[in-house]
Amino acid sequence: MKSIKAGYLNIHYHETGPECGDPVILLHGFPYDARAYDAVASTLAGRGYRCLVPYLRGFGPTSFLSPDTMRSGQQAALGADLLAFMDALSIGTALLGGYDWGGRAACIAAALWPERVRGLVSCGQGYNIQNIANASTPAPAVEEARYWYMYYFHTERGRAGLTHNRRDICRYIWSLWSPSWRFDDVAWDATAPSFDNPDFVEIVLHSYRHRFGGIIGDSAYDGIEAWLASQPNIAVPTIVLQGRDDGVDPPIAEDLDRPHFTGFYERRIIDGTGHNLPQEAPEDFAAAMLTLAKNQ
Template identity: 25%
Template sequence: METFTHAGMVFDVTDIAPESGGETAETVVLLHGFPEDRHSWAAIAAELAAAGYRVLAPDLRGYSPGARPAARSAYALDRLAGDVLALADAAGVRTFHVAGHDWGASLAWQLAAVHPDRVESVAALSVPHPMAFARAMVTSSQALRSWYMLACQLPWIPEFVLSLRGGRMIGRGLVQAGLDRESADRYAARAADRHAMRGPVNWYRGLPFDMRRPMGRVRVPTLYVWGTGDSYIARDGAERTRAYVTGPYRFVALDGASHWLPECESGRIAPLLIEHLAAARTSAGDVHPAP
């Protein structure tokens, strides 16, 4: 499968067959963040396939050229979650594991909290549970680290600024935050087209719609990985996340790692994910009461 269609939109997707297991293999859905794309997961996806998992990695709403609605409300997390469920349906998958980074982590939290009947386990990279993040905004330096979220509420200006000098400004900022040059250059090339950046920036503009519906606790097996060198996410929110998970939970503070875990820490992340997926399989029969 190279594309799937949902709500009149066409999404690009990477679909990697497992090296073993065939039709009985479990499926892992990988969700990218801002300003990334599905290729940010390439190294990790290969390791998961080698370990016997089918891997689905889509270019999400706002990123796939055929899926760029203009309305801010189209980027609320419940709408975005619908895209992922539609992907699973198109792939013939009833239940799946989900892993997400950055905004993809927020979406993974949403899926796990609201659709535990579809999600077998969740792995969140960098971004904590949204309720833990909200608490950290008033108890730590998180608000200062997240100033850009407010700036992104403005119309057209963020896209214009990101496109300046052919996207080189955002590329330089990404490298300063720990991203490798090759990935930064690829994302900067997209940022040079301010029309292509409207969808990605709209994920931030959808935040007011998410704030109306506080997210519940997560009951499925959960792995949360945060880099101690993350420029965007403070430790406070990372450590508060435990309070919002009632199922099996593992928190890993990855020493010295930046925000960009899929691209720059694949060698450490892939084994953690594979271990997490195996542990989720052994706990599949556990029942965790609703909060």
């Protein structure tokens, strides 16, 4: 494991592959961590790519440089963290891959700073930039039910639950969101300590409260949030991967995300796979990254 000061954070990350290889940055989601990419990074490193897998703010050993920095989990913070990470490592351009929170960070970078992104693999919700202005619009009941954890985290009962029962909650979410993934204790035990980060609870709560417009964000990101409010399109080459068995964001026949992508675009639905796609189907994830790399 390595670490580097980037923006407001001391970001810890795993690096595999030759230092001179083309950089690939892989970004995890909630409630997962960098270990989700162990197999993907190994495959890509074996093909000569320099793979960097950071722990997002609030996860694992990644920490804030100052106790005075707001513990924000808003989307703009995630995108800014990614850009700061690239700048700190003097990475001019990179292939990006991500899912859930990490997919959001990757989509934001691709939309706002396309000159830094050579290609994008986005899992689950392909266009993963939140439309906060429209967040109060209700969804069908079956969809609302899948978001129980978001509403739970809006309550002080949810705060207490996440504080005292975080591993129980996160393991339950793993099973709900990936019903066909038979993960074992070894896989769980490799990731679970990341939820012990002292900022985990505050950042998770802020993330889910901010996306509904119910809480203010960090003013340092007001400019980026204003930019994202326009729902900017993504022009970089993109492959969207969706798990057929995703328990929180299952694919539907109509590709509603397609209009947001103006360059090369492909959607692949992976059978027998849920929400944690890079860990459940690392061969498919690595294949998508290699497709984009080959078409540079």
